[in-house]
Amino acid sequence: xxxxxxxxxxxxxxxxxxxxxxxxxxxxxxxxxxxxxxxxxxxxxxxxxxxxxxxxxxxxxxxxxxxxxxxxxxxxxxxxxxxxxxxxxxxxxxxxxxxxxxxxxxxxxxxxxxxxxxxxxxxxxxxxxxxxxxxxxxxxxxxxxxxxxxxxxxxxxxxxxxxxxxxxxxxxxxxxxxxxxxxxxxxxxxxxxxxxxxxxxxxxxxxxxxxxxxxxxxxxxxxxxxxxxxxxxxxxxxxxxxxxxxxxxxxxxxxxxxxxxxxxxxxxxxxxxxxxxxxxxxxxxxxxxxxxxxxxxxxxxxxxxxxxxxxxxxxxxxxxxxxxxxxxxxxxxxxxxxxxxxxxxxxxxxxxxxxxxxxxxxxxxxxxxxxxxxxxxxxxxxxxxxxxxxxxxxxxxxxxxxxxxxxxxxxxxxxxxxxxxxxxxx
Amino acid sequence: xxxxxxxxxxxxxxxxxxxxxxxxxxxxxxxxxxxxxxxxxxxxxxxxxxxxxxxxxxxxxxxxxxxxxxxxxxxxxxxxxxxxxxxxxxxxxxxxxxxxxxxxxxxxxxxxxxxxxxxxxxxxxxxxxxxxxxxxxxxxxxxxxxxxxxxxxxxxxxxxxxxxxxxxxxxxxxxxxxxxxxxxxxxxxxxxxxxxxxxxxxxxxxxxxxxxxxxxxxxxxxxxxxxxxxxxxxxxxxxxxxxxxxxxxxxxxxxxxxxxxxxxxxxxxxxxxxxxxxxxxxxxxxxxxxxxxxxxxxxxxxxxxxxxxxxxxxxxxxxxxxxxxxxxx
Numbered sequence: 054x055x056x057x058x059x060x061x062x063x064x065x066x067x068x069x070x071x072x073x074x075x076x077x078x079x080x081x082x083x084x085x086x087x088x089x090x091x092x093x094x095x096x097x098x099x100x101x102x103x104x105x106x107x108x109x110x111x112x113x114x115x116x117x118x119x120x121x122x123x124x125x126x127x128x129x130x131x132x133x134x135x136x137x138x139x140x141x142x143x144x145x146x147x148x149x150x151x152x153x154x155x156x157x158x159x160x161x162x163x164x165x166x167x168x169x170x171x172x173x174x175x176x177x178x179x180x181x182x183x184x185x186x187x188x189x190x191x192x193x194x195x196x197x198x199x200x201x202x203x204x205x206x207x208x209x210x211x212x213x214x215x216x217x218x219x220x221x222x223x224x225x226x227x228x229x230x231x232x233x234x235x236x237x238x239x240x241x242x243x244x245x246x247x248x249x250x251x252x253x254x255x256x257x258x259x260x261x262x263x264x265x266x267x268x269x270x271x272x273x274x275x276x277x278x279x280x281x282x283x284x285x286x287x288x289x290x291x292x293x294x295x296x297x298x299x300x301x302x303x304x305x306x307x308x309x310x311x312x313x314x315x316x317x318x319x320x321x322x323x324x325x326x327x328x329x330x331x332x333x334x335x336x337x338x339x340x341x342x343x344x345x346x347x348x349x350x351x352x353x354x355x356x357x358x359x360x361x362x363x364x365x366x367x368x369x370x371x372x373x374x375x376x377x378x379x380x381x382x383x384x385x386x387x388x389x390x391x392x393x394x395x396x397x398x399x400x401x402x403x404x405x406x407x408x409x410x411x412x413x414x415x416x417x418x419x420x421x422x423x424x425x426x427x428x429x430x431x432x433x434x435x436x437x438x439x440x441x442x443x444x445x446x447x448x449x450x451x452x453x454x455x456x457x458x459x460x461x462x463x464x465x466x467x468x469x470x471x472x473x474x475x476x477x478x479x
Numbered sequence: 480x481x482x483x484x485x486x487x488x489x490x491x492x493x494x495x496x497x498x499x500x501x502x503x504x505x506x507x508x509x510x511x512x513x514x515x516x517x518x519x520x521x522x523x524x525x526x527x528x529x530x531x532x533x534x535x536x537x538x539x540x541x542x543x544x545x546x547x548x549x550x551x552x553x554x555x556x557x558x559x560x561x562x563x564x565x566x567x568x569x570x571x572x573x574x575x576x577x578x579x580x581x582x583x584x585x586x587x588x589x590x591x592x593x594x595x596x597x598x599x600x601x602x603x604x605x606x607x608x609x610x611x612x613x614x615x616x617x618x619x620x621x622x623x624x625x626x627x628x629x630x631x632x633x634x635x636x637x638x639x640x641x642x643x644x645x646x647x648x649x650x651x652x653x654x655x656x657x658x659x660x661x662x663x664x665x666x667x668x669x670x671x672x673x674x675x676x677x678x679x680x681x682x683x684x685x686x687x688x689x690x691x692x693x694x695x696x697x698x699x700x701x702x703x704x705x706x707x708x709x710x711x712x713x714x715x716x717x718x719x720x721x722x723x724x725x726x727x728x729x730x731x732x733x734x735x736x737x738x739x740x741x742x743x744x745x746x747x748x749x750x751x752x753x754x755x756x757x758x759x760x761x762x763x764x765x766x767x768x769x770x771x772x773x774x775x776x777x778x779x780x781x782x783x784x785x786x787x788x789x790x791x792x793x794x795x796x797x798x799x800x801x802x803x804x805x806x807x808x
Contacts, residue, residue, distance in 0.1 A: 064515045130740055136765050143548035164549040308654030308748045309633045311739040443766065450744045457656045457749030468567070 090121050092375050097127045098152035099134035101312070103336045104396050111389045115382050122375050130312055135442070142166050147367040150376045153200045155360055158192065160439040162199045168366030170198040173377035180381055183402045186426075191361050200363030201380050204329060204398025207357045207431070208258055209421055210345040211316055211331055212323035216240050216247070224345030226428050233348040234295070240322045241300045251315035251324040252301040254292030255452030257445040259325045261435055262347055263288065265356030276438035276477055278470070285466045289455060296456055304456035313337055327360070328418050329398040335414040342414075344421040346428075357425060358434040362397045395419065443476035542774035547767040559774035569775070571750060572758035578660065579754065580727040583667040588719055591671040595678035596708075609679070613672035620670070625736025629653050632662045632737075653737060656749030663752060666733050674719040681715030682708070713798040721790055728783050731756040755779055 098108060105128050112124045127148065129137055135157070141147050147166060161167050170192075173179045181189040181198075185205070192200030210233075212224065220243065222236035237249030253259050261271035270279040295301050302315040310318035314326070317337035328344055335342060347355040364383060366376040383389055390405025395415040399422050400406045411419045425431065451465045451472075460468075542559055544552035563569050598608055618624050632638045634651030641647075652658040689707045698706070709716070734754045738747030745761035746753030755775070763772030 064511070064518060132744065133740075139548060139764050139767060164547075166549065304748065305650060305654040306634070308739065309651045446744065446765075450746070450750075453744060454749045457751075459656050459749035459751065 091123065092121060092372050093123045093125060094149040094370070094372050094375050094379060095125045095127065096150050096379070097129075097134070097138065097148040099129055099131045100152075100396075101130075101333050101336075103333060104128075107393050107396055110392045111383065114386070114388050114392070115379065118382065118386075119375075119378060122378070124379070132446075142367070145369060147369060149370040149372060150364055150366050150379055152203075153363045153365040155191065155200075155363075155434065156437045156441045156445060158194050158199050158363075158365075159437060160442055161365075162194050162197065163439050166368050167197075167199040168368050168370060168373060168376065170201065170366060170377060170380070173373060174198065176374070176377075178374050178377035178381060180385060183385065183404055185399075185401060185403060185406060186359060188359070188361060188401045191359075192363055192365075200365045201384055202361035202363050202398075202401045203384055204393075204395070204401055205359050205361045205422075206327045206329045206398035207359050207422065207425060208262055208325060208347060209328035209331075210323055210325055210347060211334060211342055212345045213316070213340060214343045215341065216244075216322040219243065226346045226424065227352045228346065228348055229352060230348045230350060234300075237295075237323065238298075238300050247319070248302045248315070248321045249300050249323065250302070251307065251321040252292060252296050252304065252456055253325045254289055254296075254456070255449040256325060257448050258327075260288060260448070262356040263350075265432070265435070266350045266354050270435045271444075272435055272438055272441065274436055276440075278444075278473055278477070279435075282466050282470055285469065286462055289452060289462045289465065292452070293455060293462060304453060316342065327398070328421050329395050331418055332394065332396045332414050344417055346425070353430070355425075355430045356432065357430055358432055360434060361401065438477060440473075440476035440478075444473045447472045447476070538773045538776055541770050542777050544770040545768075546770040546773075548764075548769050549767075552770060555770065559771045560778070562771065563774060563778060568746075568750075568753070568758060571746075572753045572755045575660070575751065575753050576728060576730070576755040579663060579667075579730060580724055582660075583664045584720070584723045584727055586664065587668045587671050588674055588716070588723060590668055591675035591719070592678050592716075594671065595675045595682055596704075598675075598679060599682045609676065613676055616670040616673035619666065620732055622732060622736050625666070625733050628662065628666050628733075629737050629739060632665075653739065654748050656747075656751035659737065659748050659751045662737055663730070663734055666737070667727065667730070674723060677715055677719055678712065681712040685711040710799045714800055717790070717794055717798045721787065724786060724790070725783055728779065728786075729756055730754050731760070 096112070098104070100108075105126075108128075109126065112126060116122065116124060128134075134152075138147065138151065142161075153161075153167075158167070170179055174181055179201070181201075184202070188202045188205055191202045192198055210224065217224065217236055217240070220236055220239035222232060222239075224233075240247065240249035257271060264270055264280055264284070269284070273279045292301065296303065302321045306320055307315045310320065314324060314330075314334065314337075315321040316324040317334040319338055319340055323345070325347070331342060331344055347357060349355055364380045366373060366380070370376055385402050385404050387404050387408030390400045390402075390409040393400070394409060395411060395418045399419060400409060409415075447469055451460070451469045454460045455462055455465045541552055543554060543556055545555045545559075546552035594612060598605060598612075615624075630636060632652040634654070636651075639651055652662045685708060689711070690703060693703050693707055731754065734747065734752045734757055738752045745757050745765070756779075759772050759775045759779070762768045762775065
């Protein structure tokens with residue numbers, strides 16, 4: 054009798070446990086529930102801690118002006134951002150709104166992951182008025198509006214004015230690569246532990262500028278590479294030689310200071326990067342840095358173009374209206390402009406640009422962009438086909454191996470071309 | 480019925496030929512217990528089907544497809560495997576992982592055995608030492624320890640400065656493709672506590688009489704170790720070796736974190752830390768070649784299975800199990 058009762062009791066308990074377990078599994082976390090009119094959207098971006106601080110402030114501002122919308126945030130370093138995004142998007146769980154850039158618009162646009170914001174513009178939730186320098190067209194891919202710029206930037210040379218002064222070289226518009234390389238050499242020889250320049254041989258955007266100065270470009274309109282293996286062999290060969298000669302920061306050293314760059318770790322006196330990075334580097338080092346014009350080949354052409362960081366929406370978002378309102382706020386609201394400054398580039402709309410009086414590093418960025426615009430060196434942007442991001446990463450990685458001495462220039466070039474062909478062909 | 484008050488199992492062997500009612504009652508009782516048992520198993524069964532077996536089968540299917548996570552998979556047959564054998568970076572990841580396994584495992588087990596030998600005899604603070612040595616293996620594979628390790632081995636940090644005293648390599652270990660792997664190996668060896676505890680258990684089971692008899696016969700400490708200790712703990716050694724090898728093949732977090740932040744560049748300095756799982760992760764989630772990554776995963780399984788099979792085959796040569804009982808070989 055006891056056995057039967059205890060067995061039955063056990064079975065009942067067991068069944069109850071199983072039922073509870075299944076119930077718990079079934080109650081997964083919901084996302085962005087719109088009970089009682091409140092909406093939650095998720096916003097992801099890449100950047101360093103300084104950008105995160107500023108963005109959080111802008112979100113507080115946004116939530117005050119739109120009390121029915123709550124914004125959940127998330128951010129990573131650049132390289133990790135897209136990996137996380139890929140995983141989330143593959144699971145149908147991409148963030149509602151996220152930071153983007155020109156190189157990725159086609160890649161994710163072709164996979165139908167980006168929200169076409171044109172419908173929201175028509176509905177009046179997002180305004181394309183008042184953008185500066187034609188930036189409202191930056192996110193237009195084949196008629197679809199896949200991204201809205203939050204800042205305009207262009208390539209520049211971040212440098213240490215004091216060190217350049219010591220060797221008697223003053224960067225100015227139209228200076229040449231020879232003058233620059235001489236300065237770099239002199240700085241490296243003068244001081245121990247400080248190199249004239251970071252090794253930027255693997256940076257796609259810099260090589261693009263160099264190619265554009267020679268009438269080519271990194272990509273062609275036909276979605277292929279715009280240069281030959283010999284071109285790349287020369288570019289990498291020159292950089293490797295300068296590296297070995299001690300002019301450029303050795304790879305072993307630049308690896309160790311990650312995530313800081315060589316120039317913000319006070320290892321190098323100059324580095325080619327986006328002009329708005331001066332804001333980040335300024336926060337990372339006490340050394341006074343400034344922006345210099347890109348060296349030219351012919352005394353005039355720098356090959357520069359205006360690029361931009363953008364905000365895009367996920368095609369699968371359940372709240373396209375709120376996403377549009379968020380983007381609209383972030384690009385037009387003067388309060389946001391005053392908080393962000395030029396962290397993501399020069400402010401994209403006149404309302405924000407006029408509301409913010411740049412000081413310190415931001416003023417330097419503003420002055421640089423003004424100078425570059427006045428010099429008339431800005432040209433249309435190189436088209437970035439789908440697979441551009443893979444090419445960017447491959448170039449960086451392969452040159453890194455060359456600089457570390459684990460592979461040769463010739464081998465690296467052929468590896469890059471085969472990887473690029475796969476990436477662009479797919 | 481009174482004779483169903485005793486558990487059916489206890490009744491069965493003794494009552495060889497009870498009356499029929501007792502037999503059917505026993506069968507019914509055990510049937511109910513079996514059912515309860517299965518019911519309790521269902522949560523685990525669901526878990527293993529949905530979280531382990533199911534995904535494994537999907538992964539097997541994906542390894543024969545081209546799948547970029549967003550469009551539906553396209554069947555390509557064996558092409559992923561063909562591409563793998565032609566892929567230079569794949570060979571590099573195999574080399575890097577093999578070097579790691581072949582170097583880290585023996586060192587780790589040797590250190591574990593050595594320390595276990597020191598701790599086998601009761602001494603003061605023994606419990607403390609055991610816990611202290613075991614603690615790293617609990618936290619060693621984590622991200623935070625990886626970050627600390629990277630900091631320790633960077634330029635002008637502790638290890639670098641200490642190395643200078645011994646005339647060792649300076650200029651930081653983690654940025655240098657020749658020294659980043661030793662950093663990873665060191666991290667693995669530092670986690671010797673888990674195999675050490677298992678060795679301790681094995682060592683404590685070696686009968687004292689064998690040692691005493693050997694001492695009486697005049698055997699040296701080394702001879703005693705070689706002829707008594709090693710054979711007697713060979714099952715434990717085999718177990719540890721097998722588990723460590725399987726575990727080392729799957730190293731991931733440590734390599735990723737030691738190589739530093741700013742992903743998108745799988746492999747660390749000069750690709751020297753491109754362990755197999757990292758390349759798999761890069762291909763699947765960054766390059767969006769999930770079919771290829773799935774093929775890589777199954778290749779890893781085959782590789783580990785091969786190594787395991789070889790180990791099991793060779794155990795006849797050196798592993799001595801007590802049940803065979805013909806003494807020390």
